Amino acid sequence: MTLPPSLEAILTFLQNWWVEIVCGVVIVAVVPLIAGYVVLVERKLMADMQARLGPMRVGPHGLLQPIADALKLLIKEDLIPDNADKLIFWLAPVISMVAAMTSMGAIAFGPTFQVARDINIGILFVIGVSSLGLLGIILGGWASNSHYSIIGAIRSTAQLVSYETAAGLAIVGALLLAGTLRIRAIVDAQQQLGVWFIFLTPVAFFIYLVASIAETNRAPFDLPEAESELVAGYMTEYSGFRWALYFLGEYANMIVVGSVATTLFLGGWLRPFPNVHWLDWLDFLPPLIIAAVGVYCVYRAGKQPAEIQIWFMWAVALTCFAVAVIFAVPLFVTSLKFILPGLHGAFWFLLKVSGYIYLFMWLRFTLPRYRFDQLMHLGWYILIPLAIVNVLAIGVAMILESEFSWNRWFAALLTSLFTLGVAAFLVNLYDKRTAAASAPATAAARDPYAG
Amino acid sequence: MLDSITFYFFAGVAVLSAALMVTRHNAVHSAVLLVTTLLATAGIFLQLRAEFIFITQIILYVGGIMVLFIFVIMLVRLDVALHHIRFRLQRWVALFVALALGVEITVVFLFARRLPGQGLLIQEPAPADKLPPNTEELARSLFSSYLLPFEIASVLLLVAMVGAVVMAKKRIDQ
Numbered sequence: 225m226t227l228p229p230s231l232e233a234i235l236t237f238l239q240n241w242w243v244e245i246v247c248g249v250v251i252v253a254v255v256p257l258i259a260g261y262v263v264l265v266e267r268k269l270m271a272d273m274q275a276r277l278g279p280m281r282v283g284p285h286g287l288l289q290p291i292a293d294a295l296k297l298l299i300k301e302d303l304i305p306d307n308a309d310k311l312i313f314w315l316a317p318v319i320s321m322v323a324a325m326t327s328m329g330a331i332a333f334g335p336t337f338q339v340a341r342d343i344n345i346g347i348l349f350v351i352g353v354s355s356l357g358l359l360g361i362i363l364g365g366w367a368s369n370s371h372y373s374i375i376g377a378i379r380s381t382a383q384l385v386s387y388e389t390a391a392g393l394a395i396v397g398a399l400l401l402a403g404t405l406r407i408r409a410i411v412d413a414q415q416q417l418g419v420w421f422i423f424l425t426p427v428a429f430f431i432y433l434v435a436s437i438a439e440t441n442r443a444p445f446d447l448p449e450a451e452s453e454l455v456a457g458y459m460t461e462y463s464g465f466r467w468a469l470y471f472l473g474e475y476a477n478m479i480v481v482g483s484v485a486t487t488l489f490l491g492g493w494l495r496p497f498p499n500v501h502w503l504d505w506l507d508f509l510p511p512l513i514i515a516a517v518g519v520y521c522v523y524r525a526g527k528q529p530a531e532i533q534i535w536f537m538w539a540v541a542l543t544c545f546a547v548a549v550i551f552a553v554p555l556f557v558t559s560l561k562f563i564l565p566g567l568h569g570a571f572w573f574l575l576k577v578s579g580y581i582y583l584f585m586w587l588r589f590t591l592p593r594y595r596f597d598q599l600m601h602l603g604w605y606i607l608i609p610l611a612i613v614n615v616l617a618i619g620v621a622m623i624l625e626s627e628f629s630w631n632r633w634f635a636a637l638l639t640s641l642f643t644l645g646v647a648a649f650l651v652n653l654y655d656k657r658t659a660a661a662s663a664p665a666t667a668a669a670r671d672p673y674a675g
Numbered sequence: 676m677l678d679s680i681t682f683y684f685f686a687g688v689a690v691l692s693a694a695l696m697v698t699r700h701n702a703v704h705s706a707v708l709l710v711t712t713l714l715a716t717a718g719i720f721l722q723l724r725a726e727f728i729f730i731t732q733i734i735l736y737v738g739g740i741m742v743l744f745i746f747v748i749m750l751v752r753l754d755v756a757l758h759h760i761r762f763r764l765q766r767w768v769a770l771f772v773a774l775a776l777g778v779e780i781t782v783v784f785l786f787a788r789r790l791p792g793q794g795l796l797i798q799e800p801a802p803a804d805k806l807p808p809n810t811e812e813l814a815r816s817l818f819s820s821y822l823l824p825f826e827i828a829s830v831l832l833l834v835a836m837v838g839a840v841v842m843a844k845k846r847i848d849q
Contacts, residue, residue: 233677
């Protein structure tokens with residue numbers, strides 16, 4: 225039987241690309257679930273830090289809460305304000321989410337698990353496409369035809385334009401050390417050097433951390449949606465599923481910046497100390513950690529009040545044990561050893577990303593919100609100059625190492641200390657400026673009746 | 676086969692959204708369509724396997740549009756712009772420019788082949804797996820053969836930026 229040529233072309237296309245298509249579908253299907261559970265973890269952590277219990281009703285310890293929330297959002301009435309620009313109002317949340325999902329395509333979750341084939345411009349693609357999500361925010365804010373929304377959208381743009389520069393320059397620091405934009409090559413460079421880049425350029429990591437919190441609009445930089453000032457900022461007028469899309473985009477964006485930070489500074493999918501052979505027992509950690517979670521679930525199952533919750537806890541525990549066995553099998557069966565890097569790589573990668581997101585949440589619950597002028601000053605007067613100095617310092621350190629054969633660690637330490645000195649100088653300068661600016665205002669210049 | 680499908684798709688989207696962009700009355704709609712045009716152009720770059728140009732197009736132009744949005748929202752009062760301000764002459768100027776451009780392109784395509792050795796340079800596309808990684812290639816040519824123009828252009832941009840800051844600052848200080 226001969227196939228018509230068009231069908232044959234489609235078949236060869238599928239043959240060449242089925243791995244990518246399957247990975248893409250998996251990402252689109254799994255990321256909303258992960259985002260939902262990130263929300264649950266965030267609420268639980270917040271409750272923990274405020275000495276509360278958090279969601280407890282739906283499922284044991286609220287484990288089914290995200291699914292209930294998603295169902296509720298799906299069947300909620302979808303309101304569109306009368307004077308809104310309907311088409312753009314409809315389009316904006318979609319842009320936000322599509323941008324976040326697309327940029328996830330280029331991220332390598334393990335040495336073998338990546339949607340896009342290892343593209344040349346890897347890290348640039350992730351940054352560039354994820355910044356398109358801002359378009360969704362600003363369009364949504366404008367189309368709502370509401371003052372709160374538009375102020376939120378404008379704040380968001382100003383914030384992102386300011387902090388993207390700092391984030392980009394911080395990334396340049398790590399890219400200089402790696403010498404490539406390819407995501408896999410960046411991680412390989414860290415393996416060859418035997419050190420994560422965070423230890424060579426801690427300042428760049430710190431700048432990226434601050435800038436990425438600002439880019440994802442999270443506290444203490446959540447001015448675009450500051451609830452005490454702007455109700456909910458750009459998404460004030462949104463409800464139901466459209467609102468959920470914005471929310472999903474925001475959390476997907478958190479995963480994206482976490483993945484970029486992990487790839488660039490935290491060694492990607494490498495386990496800690498990948499080159500130290502007497503630490504090879506660390507390979508046994510992933511199944512052990514997952515099994516420990518299962519044991520904990522068994523322990524908690526006895527303390528559940530209702531019988532169905534006990535069964536649910538046991539089911540979670542058994543799932544954990546099954547996953548632990550899957551992780552453990554390639555360690556012992558030599559014929560399956562080839563899936564070890566992919567499987568365990570994904571584990572370590574996701575562990576590091578979770579750690580980064582945990583840091584985000586921790587900062588959110590402990591720091592008060594910035595004022596907008598403070599935010600702009602921090603970005604333009606401190607972070608951007610610091611990032612520029614840091615790029616120069618890394619260049620100097622690399623030349624000292626290659627041309628004058630200095631010790632790598634000594635050069636890195638020296639330049640990092642220099643950058644920290646510059647940071648102290650900038651902060652000092654900023655303090656003096658603000659002190660000088662506020663001094664006359666408190667004395668005579670301010671007329672209380674001037675209006 | 677796949678290449679030509681993607682090319683015609685992106686080209687069609689680019690042309691269509693460009694045409695819609697100049698005919699919309701609402702400035703924000705025009706800006707959205709401009710983004711679409713630029714993204715479609717970026718898609719064509721990608722189809723030509725110029726991935727660095729593709730991402731530069733997205734980061735610079737689409738990023739620039741964000742700032743354009745802010746200007747549109749903050750500086751143009753849309754309701755006023757819609758009803759009162761009409762630059763009548765614009766239509767004739769635009770028609771003239773479009774005609775001139777059309778004639779120019781037609782002449783180039785019609786007569787290019789007749790000029791010996793000076794026609795349009797049509798090269799066979801290199802096989803995809805043999806292309807050099809073009810980020811590195813671009814960096815190499817920018818920082819070796821075109822170093823002086825590159826530096827002059829960057830100094831020019833720096834001067835423009837400093838000038839803008841100085842002008843804005845003067846107004847704030849007064």
